[in-house]
Amino acid sequence: MKENKPCLLLLNDIHISKDNIPAFQANWQEAMGICRERDIREVVVGGDLFFSRAAQTLDVLLAVRDMLVSAADHDIHVTLAEGNHDKVNQESLRGYCHVFDRHPNVTVVDEYLTLCRPEWKFALHVMSYFPEDGSFAERLGRLAAEALSGEPEHFLYIHEGINGALAQPSEKELPARIFSPFDKVFVGHYHNRTVIPGTGIEYIGSSRQHNFGEDEEKGYTVLYTDGTYEFVKNRVNMRYRVMDMPAERAGLHLMDELREMEADGRYKVKVRVHAPAAAMKSVDKAALLEAGAAKVELVADDEQLPEAVSSSLFEKFDSRRIRETYEDFCREKQIEDVSMGLKYLSRIENRSCGN
Template sequence: MNVSQIAICGDLFLSRPSQTLDILLAVHDCLLSAAEQGINVSIANGNHDKVSLEANRGYCHIYNQHPNVLVADDYVTLPIGDGRYALLHMIAYFPEDGSFCDKLSDLKRNALDGSKKNYLYIHEGINGALSQPSDKELPANIFEEFERVFVAHYHNRCVIPKTRIEYIGSARQHNFGEDEEKGYTVLYNDGSHEFIQNRANVRYKVIDVDGDKVDIHLTDLLDEIKESGRYRTKVRVHTTPEKSASINKSILLEAGASKVEIITEAVEQIEVASSSLFEKFDTGKIRETYEEFCQEKQIEDVELGLSYLSKI
């Protein structure tokens, strides 16, 4: 598509306390590869890219000396194409109940160009994106000056009703609690934009099936999905408490299911693939499992729990 500029607005990394050497070198190599392709990369730190959320610098600043990389301290303005028609303003993450509104006011005062379309790209929580509003999230009306607001932070794509605010979603799925609408938003020189779905990374699929349909057709389907190598699959079997004992979960796991849940009128039992028994269940794995739990249960304040788990 002849893309020459990539903008990443946060959460290039996952762990706030530290990154492994392998991860840091992998990002380093990717940025070098982008330079070889003539691609410039602009990055704004997300909340996971920072140790101190009010600090200007985060992990992404490690790469700000790459000749093709620009890392925003607070905000940065980029031309879209040749810049004649539209601009993209990026603001790094700052707490919604902290200094973010000050950064936004500075940008409005110093960087908006009334003769062009002004797009905003941020990494924040805005009321209306989730089912339950929060006092800590930002009101939507503070973004009215912008033609379009693209937002990271929440992993599933959505548009806040009656606004021009669009959560563009993450580039790939992280767990079974996320939808498959993952990919990239392309901004064209005239200011139009398009969503391009990611077709490369491993996806997470959930199959709901009645207890009476746990048969060879289901195991054949799981085997086909396993052979494709693109999906981790969770099977949810809906049945009665009386029939639940007759469901042979091991057959589904052997056929390729990553997880099996038996859902009855009374309780929900969760089985994890036998391979997971051999995974190292250290702090990192505990945090990953907790984040997956929060996604599935639609728990908003993930950071509070992670702050406790980080002390383990």
């Protein structure tokens, strides 16, 4: 029996621009490190290597050139499929990645190509981006007619919008049913990881977070020779975290937590403080920003349904929550001896209502 080994690394939506070259370099070096550790010799970039559709600066082009040279130095072959950000004309066969198609260790996908090795139990079909409401479906049909026959299993790696991946679908999105001939479909384009229910279609997530609207599950997908695969989380790039807090908890304890994350150097944090409109003035936005928050948003909670308000009040004035709120208050006011107040709260807890 042949040993099951890692053989391919997939990553997409890298989005290099003149403003994020150090983050891009850290992202790529982490991918190369995974390849070296696991003896992976094939990397596939599944679209949106670039950010700007309009033009690329010299610094960006040189950073990509250095990225490809670093792969060659470690005997790693790179396949570049183009995403919508990599093209000026979305229906064109050639985009920015084609500038590098003569590098000896690089293959750039014009329309589609197939990667397969004798020791793999699958074939990976890689497609570049074409518009969902344009020629993509026709090109996919041509790929299926030419390449899908018998064994091995057939995997597809694309950069498209597919219906069912987002909570708010777009009219342009492709129907999931057109991918039924494939055993597995890996997808870039939408940055968060998700599986379309009832299908073999999986958005594998961008290689790193780009803003606060994305979750933290970013990184790389490693395929094994038997067709199984593994998600490897990005651990080197800046992460974007959103913290939702009620106004009563947006004090010293939260500021200490923000300072710790700022000192760690790996998080940008947006704090959303929830409070009734009348209490908004009590929130010290400047102090939260000084403590390390990148953004602070105030969210008015006045429009809750009556049932929700009732439940919230019950929870707030349950004795356990009173103790927690009192302890938070003491921390914020730097009161060291909280025992006296807790004794009184204990007496309240032991009394029945109505006495």
